[in-house]
Amino acid sequence: MNENLFTFPGGTADASGDNPFDLSGFTELTGSNTQNPFADLLAGGEATEQPPAEGAGAVQADDSIPEEKDETDQNHETVEEDESHEISKSPAPQDPQPKSPPAPKSEEDHASDKPEEAEDNPLLAAMERQEEKTAPKVAEPIFAQLPVFSYNGSEAPIEDTEQTFDELRLSKLTDFPEFDEAQSLSWKVVYGKIVKEIVLPKKTKIGQIKREIETSKEFINALKKATDKHPKCLVKPSISMQKKGDASAYKGAFLYLSEAQASPKTITFIPGRDGKVYERRITGAGEFVTPAENITVLDEIRPGFHPSLPRIPYSLMEQAIGLFRTMMRKGKGRQPAEALVHFYWDKQEQRYFIRVPKQIVSGVSVDALLDDEELMTSDRYIHYADLHSHNRMPAVFSKTDDHDERATRVYMVVGRLDRYFPEITVRISNGGRFLEIAPEQVLEMPPVGHFPPEWLTQICTDAEGAFGVAA
Missing domain, CATH: 3.10.20.90 (Phosphatidylinositol 3-kinase Catalytic Subunit; Chain A, domain 1)
Structure with missing residues (x-):
């Protein structure tokens, strides 16, 4: 079979076909030849095969420097020199060293790489610049x-x-x-x-x-x-700084005028015997004293009553009002008369009870005899409140009441007892200084009566749609 199956560059096989793999037709291409598609790779390989000039010079310099050696090491060193000459003459190709995988980076390493990453990545840097520009607009x-x-x-x-x-x-x-x-x-x-x-x-x-x-x-x-x-x-x-009674280097409050006068402070506040607080100022012109208002160096205090005991049960008030209604026809000639009851707190039994003292009453007055020594002297009981009636008159404290009710406790008066719902007024006496308070502060509210639950279904709070008709 004389037909050639292969055609080679540079010519064809001879006529006889004896040597189909004749290489004489090939041209050797080097890394410097521009027609070679692998020129870059060959150029890199040639560069790696050439020994560095500095390294070769260093080896020759080391060979030219004689050193004094011990005789015992001469033979050994001669062998090493021969080996070194052989290495310098025919350098062995350097095998690529296997690369170990990079160590995992910590968060701090990653954080430190971010600026470099932004510099190396122009797209990332551009995005960051754009974000900095748009952030104020978004905000x-x-x-x-x-x-x-x-x-x-x-x-x-x-x-x-x-x-x-x-x-x-x-x-x-x-x-x-x-x-x-x-x-x-x-x-x-x-x-x-x-x-x-x-x-x-x-x-x-x-x-x-x-x-x-x-x-x-x-x-x-x-x-x-x-x-x-x-x-x-x-x-x-x-x-950052708060002082009581010594607000600053020049202002202060004192209990006595003599203390204020002895103080180097130029603005002082002193309570007077009349219950008012006075402001005193000292200048080169003299001493100025006037009634004071809105004194910031003193605490803000509001009058009132803060009970330490529970509220009086409604059941006791119901009993007391029942007595007072009965007295509406027990006076002379079956005329209305007043009456008085005391509310005590039993500290041992933790409950209230009513004490009715002996009394002489009329349509406009009550004269009571306080003769119960045990209640008056024992530490077991607290005289908490007094309640008296004004029959059909309004529930207003009279001047006689002001004179009689100077002890420090709670006082109550009930009036208009001829009506379905009577009136009631409550006040406290603080050493003869009176302040009216809300009855529910000291009295239990009346209980809510029971009623059929379906009553609530008949009551609407929203006018729209009530009774099926739009408002």
């Missing part, structure tokens, strides 16, 4: 919100952002008199995760601080990570 609705004054659970928007922090303090004095001393008040602004202390409240404007925080990179970055994307800009005052 514009947040920036449009007014700052909020926040103190002791009270919050209110601050309309005038161009006022200083001290001007805000002055505007809040009516509601918060403790703001009177500017040096005792400190301010800070809490905006998301950013907290800024105010050093100069008299010169710093609220809006200025808000804008400084909003334009800071720290605030924008914190806003990106925050779960609350609409944080409030809270303006928070706090009392």
Whole structure:
């Protein structure tokens, strides 16, 4: 079979076909030949095969430097020199060293690689630059919100952002008199995760601080990570110094005038025998004393009664009113008469009971005889309240009542007993100083009567759609 199955570049097989793999037709292509498609790979291989010039020079320099050796090591060193010459003449190809897998990086390593990653990755860097540009626009609705004054659970928007922090303090004095001393008040602004202390409240404007925080990179970055994307800009005052009776170096409160006069303070407050508090000021012109109002160095006190015992049961009040209604026809000539009962608290049995003292009554008066020594002297009982009736007259304390009811306790009067629902008035006496209080403070409310539950289904609280007709 003389037909050739292969055709080779550079020519064909000879006619005889004896040597179909004759290589004389091939041309050797080197790495420098531009027609070679593998020129880059060959060029790299040639570069790696050439020994570095510095390394070769170093080996020759080491061979040219004679060193003194011990005779015992001459033979050994000669062998090493011969081996080194052979290595320098025919350098062995360097086998590529197996690379070990990189060690896992920690979070800190990854964090440190981010700037380099952004520099190496132009797309990532461009995205970050774009995000920095668009972030203020996205946050514009947040920036449009007014700052909020926040103190002791009270919050209110601050309309005038161009006022200083001290001007805000002055505007809040009516509601918060403790703001009177500017040096005792400190301010800070809490905006998301950013907290800024105010050093100069008299010169710093609220809006200025808000804008400084909003334009800071720290605030924008914190806003990106925050779960609350609409944080409030809270303006928070706090009392950093509070003194009782010694408000400042120049102001104070004293119990006696002599103490105020001996004090170096120029503004002092002293209670008078008439129950009023007086303000005393000292200047180079003399001593000034006037009645005082809104004294911030003193505690705010409101008059009232805070019971230590439970309320009087309605059942006892029901019994007392039953007695009083009966007395409406027990006076002389079957005329209405008044009556008096005492309410006692038994500390041992933990309950109230009624004591009716011996008394001489008429239509306008009660003269009682307090003759129960045990109740009056024993520590077991507390005389809690007095209740007397005004028969068909209004439930109003008379001047006689004011004279008789000077002991410190609760006093009650019931009137209009001729009506279906009588009247009742309750007051306390504090050493002869009276204050009217709500009856439910000391009296149990009447019980709710039982009624059929279906009555409630007949009552509508919403006019729309009631009785099936639109309002």
